[in-house]
Amino acid sequence: MFNKNKFLPFNSLCAFILLITLVGCQNVKKNKQQKPNILFLFTDDQRAGAIGALNVYDVKTPNMDKLVDNGTTFTNAYILGATTAAVCSPSRAMLMTGRHYFNIEPNVYAQFAFPLEERGKSDLLTFPEYFRANGYTTFATGKQHNGKDWVERGFKHVKSAFLGGMTTHFGTKVKDYSAETGWSKPYQQKEKFSSEVFADAAIGFLESYKGENPFLMYVAFTAPHDPRTAPQEFHDQYPVNEIELPKNFMPEHPFNIADDRIRDEVLAPFPRTEAIIKKEISDYYAMITATDAQIGRVLKALKDSGQEKNTIIVLAGDNGLAVGQHGLLGKQNVYEHSVGIPLVICGPDVPKNVKTEALAYLHDVFPTLCGLTGLEIPKSVQTIDLTPVIKGEKQEVRNSMMYAYNSWPGDMLVKRRKHNPGGGHRAVRKGDYKLIISAKHDVFTYQLFDVKKDPWELINLIDDEDYADLKEDLKIELKKLIKQAGDTADLDKKEFGLFDDLEAFRFN
Known part of the structure; x- marks a missing residue:
């Protein structure tokens, strides 16, 4: 049987709905x-x-x-x-x-x-x-x-x-x-x-x-x-x-x-x-x-x-x-x-x-x-x-990261560029150590720094036999990061192979 006492009067119901609406708007705001x-x-x-x-x-x-x-x-x-x-x-x-x-x-x-x-x-x-x-x-x-x-x-x-x-x-x-x-x-x-x-x-x-x-x-x-x-x-x-x-x-x-x-x-x-x-x-x-x-x-x-x-x-x-x-x-x-x-x-x-x-x-x-x-x-x-x-x-x-820089390949197509274009760097940091590989024309230069002890990057450890294994480990890590990042650099190629297809950078 219908019991009107279970329900609010119409005016009270309207007031209740209005209150809920206002509270809801305030909550949204x-x-x-x-x-x-x-x-x-x-x-x-x-x-x-x-x-x-x-x-x-x-x-x-x-x-x-x-x-x-x-x-x-x-x-x-x-x-x-x-x-x-x-x-x-x-x-x-x-x-x-x-x-x-x-x-x-x-x-x-x-x-x-x-x-x-x-x-x-x-x-x-x-x-x-x-x-x-x-x-x-x-x-x-x-x-x-x-x-x-x-x-x-x-x-x-x-x-x-x-x-x-x-x-x-x-x-x-x-x-x-x-x-x-x-x-x-x-x-x-x-x-x-x-x-x-x-x-x-x-x-x-x-x-x-x-x-x-x-x-x-x-x-x-x-x-x-x-x-x-x-x-x-x-x-x-x-x-x-x-x-x-x-x-x-x-x-x-x-x-x-x-x-x-x-x-x-x-x-x-x-x-x-x-x-x-x-x-x-x-x-x-x-x-x-x-x-x-x-x-x-x-x-x-x-x-x-x-x-x-x-x-x-x-x-x-x-x-x-x-x-x-x-x-x-x-x-x-x-x-x-x-x-x-x-x-x-x-x-x-x-x-x-x-x-x-x-x-x-x-x-x-x-x-x-x-x-x-x-x-x-x-x-x-x-x-x-x-x-x-x-x-x-x-x-x-992350426990390692890479860094990259190279000349703009298109500069190699411009004659008489004063800044001698070409070359680049790839580097990796893992733990306290950082390996930098620099390529300029036919020359590769390797640098290995303990950036924790040597933040000014003055002491190159690359020729220290105690770090030979570390150098190879960092190079492997760098190759992995290069691939993950979508970098086309190849560390085993002259200037990382970045300037092999210069025609791709010739814009008409």
Whole structure:
């Protein structure tokens, strides 16, 4: 028999349904707010250890130091390498896709070699595009070095974007973009340092953002890349006569290597003098400190927005730089100073003031951001989620890694190339040891370093009989990693066989 006492009166029932609906809406809104934001701070040519808190170089970075104090720092973070002297372009392509550059279209990372209409064309999934598809409002400012397509697909808001590899730091030509209006005409602010221009754009986004969805901010500075022209107040902080030379300072590199006369290397004459290198280091540090000041402004704006505690912050660099080490200035090699990068991650549930020696690639960032935000890692990603290391569940996610660099094969087709193209390096790190195999024309050079005891890579153990077995083991490991990565290098061929089919690099 029907019992009306078991049921709410109609008016009460309506009120109850309304209450449940409101609570549900509030929970949906709360869940959206609980999804962590992402702030990616990206520097250009900042090498590993070039943060004051890491006590490697005497550089002043109070704001980066705070990130180190408040997060987890990977002290063995690296890039995989490059197949063009413009190392930052392959590096950024790998970061964006989570893929090794061997498996990314060269028209994305070597655009100089392709017709204008082909540059940057790629269907590969990027992490901004993926997070945007999963409800994130995406924003970009600063250097975009892989063409327009990925920028347009990945970012809803683009302000003060620099489309290119390098430029002046005062009067940087930038553009804005939105799907509704397309790309703006180029404009420039000649009175402002580039890092300030990009920080202004990031701060503007934070101050105006009212959306309920989480945001992903990609703030890519063009510093400390040369020309090293910071505001004078920062140069004044590094008197040249007080600069210490690195322990591995050399007037010239001890043997011929790939691209040892590329643009980066002829910024100073040969042989290098102590005075010139001290000036280069002074200017380099000034650029880092000037950019650190702008990072501080962005971090303050994040705090003022009320979003700081719910934001994952990643600080990273796109590659390192020699600046006088091993007789080199640039990054076209696989020494620690050039493949090593800063990588610091802060945020909700990320342990503070932790330094881990786990081996990490820059392009691990894509899967790691997925791990930290609970998103499934796309099948296109080839690198590894570092979240288990960050959370203390694992000591490492890999026990070895490879590094690679070689001249752009197309340069071999250009007559009278001043930098004597050809040659390359392949290297492997396992445990404390690192094997480098360099090939230049008909000459192979082997170097074996204990990078734990000898971080400056000065003591070559390759001829020590006690390490003969280790050399062979590392070479076997390197061959395995080369195959896994999709690299076509053959360590037993002249210049690794990378220049055997040059016609494949002749573009009409």
